[in-house]
Amino acid sequence: MIQMFHVYKAYPGDPPVLSDINLHVQKGEFVFLTGPSGAGKTTLMKLIFCGEKATKGQILVGGRNIARIRESAIPYLRRNIGVVFQDFKLLPHRTVEDNVAFALDVLGVPRAVARERVQRMLKLVGLQHKASSMPLKLSGGEQQRVVIARALVNDPTILLADEPTGNLDPALTLEIMDLLMDVNARGTTVMVATHDHSLITRYQKRTLRLENGFIVSDEDGVKAARRMAAG
Amino acid sequence: MSVFAKTAYFWRSAASGLRHAPFIHFVAVTTIAIAIFSAGLAQATGRMVEALIGSLGGEVQVTVYLSPELDEEGAAVLRERMVALSGGRANLVPPRAALERLATELGDLGEALAQLPENPLPPSLELEVPQERRTPGALKALAQQLRAMPGVTGVDYGEEAVERLSAISKALRYGGWVAFAVVLLATVVIVSATLQLAIYARRGEIEIQKLVGATDRFVKAPFLIEGFLQGLLGAGVALAGLLAFERLAGPGLASLFSFLVGPGGMVPLLEPRIALELLAAGCGLGLGGSFIAVGRFLRV
Incomplete structure (x- = not known):
């Protein structure tokens, strides 16, 4: 589903943010991306949804080489990728329902159809009773669930979550992670960037560790969990 | 995918943009209104001068x-x-x-x-x-x-008199065009600047639109509609102003200039064709300003 071959990313005058990244994520896989702050986790995710362009190397997403993608084709790629951020990126003056429907407006989905899909998605994330609430009246966990609903309402094949629990307390963190696991169980490929080791230990999923722009380890869930537990 | 749903979204989004930044849009609408009002007055003055020259030409x-x-x-x-x-x-x-x-x-x-x-x-x-x-x-x-x-x-x-009259008419016409071009340029710049502020105020929304797969055209369309609506509103206000001006000041001006143009010689300030032209000019100004704004500022 996601493949990277000798990918580099550097900004002029700075050392490379990512160096010689080689990666293969299968369809329907769940992958943790971990590493210290500044290791390149966010940049790697941005490369996948064309938020940044690789300086060198090839990136295949769903079999398509996005290293050479035309600017005008990027929106169509993004419609297959859901993105979740630590800072939610919700529209504060729109209701929960409108925030989720926002992703369908872009596709020109008629209002009635969109409303039905939004309701279904809000039910999936357990927020059907908050459809007409404003985002700022929700808890952090609820806001993040709205973001996940928005990311999933287009039925994307890939879900990228960059520190999705970074602003949440431990109980809400588990709530969100369980939701991401459910999404993955439905067949969506999920990549979660986190520096929270307890999540890796708890969920035991494939873990890629980035340090100074290099992938320094790529372990299956059990091995990664053991290593995290050992400290 | 429905074109109708997208179009409806564009208009909803444009209307919401006008509602959420009323002061910014008020500035743009007022600027367009002043420009169109001035253009309407200049146009009427030009037609008046032409009529005057025509009547003086009869003496030749x-x-x-x-x-x-x-x-x-x-x-x-x-x-x-x-x-x-x-x-x-x-x-x-x-x-x-x-x-x-x-x-x-x-x-x-x-x-x-x-x-x-x-x-x-x-x-x-x-x-x-x-x-x-x-x-x-x-x-x-x-x-x-x-x-x-x-x-x-x-x-x-009376070669000299005819040529002088003609030169005055030409100077008035070219002067009017230059003044109109300056007002036009200033209006487009102001409208474009106000829309850039509106775009800046909605940068969060634009970022999310891009993340969920909006094309550049999709992002830009509501702003172009906003510009068009600004132009329409501005021109509407200007036409109302011109009508009011004609009602209030028309009789006084007619008696003031009757010695030149004769009784009933005043040209009407607004004719249906001119009103339509001014309306189109207003929409063009709004659309032009927004086009520049999205082109320069909305590199998404």
């Missing part, structure tokens, strides 16, 4: 001086040729009639003319040319043709 008379040796029959032949050439009317003024007219014009001094041993005035033809030939160019060409006729010794049509 071509006098053709004939050779004193020309007999009455020869003068009559020339008169026929000139009527055919100019398409107007010609009146033959014999030397004696010309002298009497001069004596009348000179009043008491006219008596001195009686002391002259012989009449120095030549016979002449007074030519009244039709309206369409009263332009400086056409008059000049006609005068050249008349001068070339045998038996004609001179042609006078």
Whole structure:
């Protein structure tokens, strides 16, 4: 589903943010991306949804080489990728329902159809009773669930979550992670960037560790969990 | 995917943009309204000046001086040729009639003319040319043709006055265009700047749109509609202002300028065709300003 071959990313005058990244994520896989702050986790995710362009190397997403993608084709790629951020990126003056429907407006989905899909998605994330609430009246966990609903309402094949629990307390963190696991169980490929080791230990999923722009380890869930537990 | 749903979204989004940044849009609408109001006034003034020049042009008379040796029959032949050439009317003024007219014009001094041993005035033809030939160019060409006729010794049509009037008209017209271009440019810049502020205020929304797969055109369309609506509103306000101005100041201006244009000679400030043109100009201004704003600022 996601493949990277000798990918580099550097900004002029700075050392490379990512160096010689080689990666293969299968369809329907769940992958943790971990590493210290500044290791390149966010940049790697941005490369996948064309938020940044690789300086060198090839990136295949769903079999398509996005290293050479035309600017005008990027929106169509993004419609297959859901993105979740630590800072939610919700529209504060729109209701929960409108925030989720926002992703369908872009596709020109008629209002009635969109409303039905939004309701279904809000039910999936357990927020059907908050459809007409404003985002700022929700808890952090609820806001993040709205973001996940928005990311999933287009039925994307890939879900990228960059520190999705970074602003949440431990109980809400588990709530969100369980939701991401459910999404993955439905067949969506999920990549979660986190520096929270307890999540890796708890969920035991494939873990890629980035340090100074290099992938320094790529372990299956059990091995990664053991290593995290050992400290 | 539905084009109708997308179009509905664009209009909803544009209306919401107008509602959420009322001050920014108020500035743009007011600027467009002032520009269109000024353009409407300038347009009416221009038409008024044209009408004035047209009425003054009616005073233009071509006098053709004939050779004193020309007999009455020869003068009559020339008169026929000139009527055919100019398409107007010609009146033959014999030397004696010309002298009497001069004596009348000179009043008491006219008596001195009686002391002259012989009449120095030549016979002449007074030519009244039709309206369409009263332009400086056409008059000049006609005068050249008349001068070339045998038996004609001179042609006078107040060349200097006609050309001066024409120059004033031209200067007013070009001055009006330059002033309009300056106002137009300033308006486009202001409208574009206000829309850039509106775009900046909604950068969060734009970022999310891009993340969920919106194309550039999708992001830009509501802002272009906002510009169009600003133009429509601005032009509407300007037209209302022009109507009010005509109602309030029209009678006063008509009496003020009646000595120039005559009673009922004032041109109406707004005609349906001009109102439509001004409305279209307003929409064009709004659309142009927003087009520049999204082009420069919305590199998404």
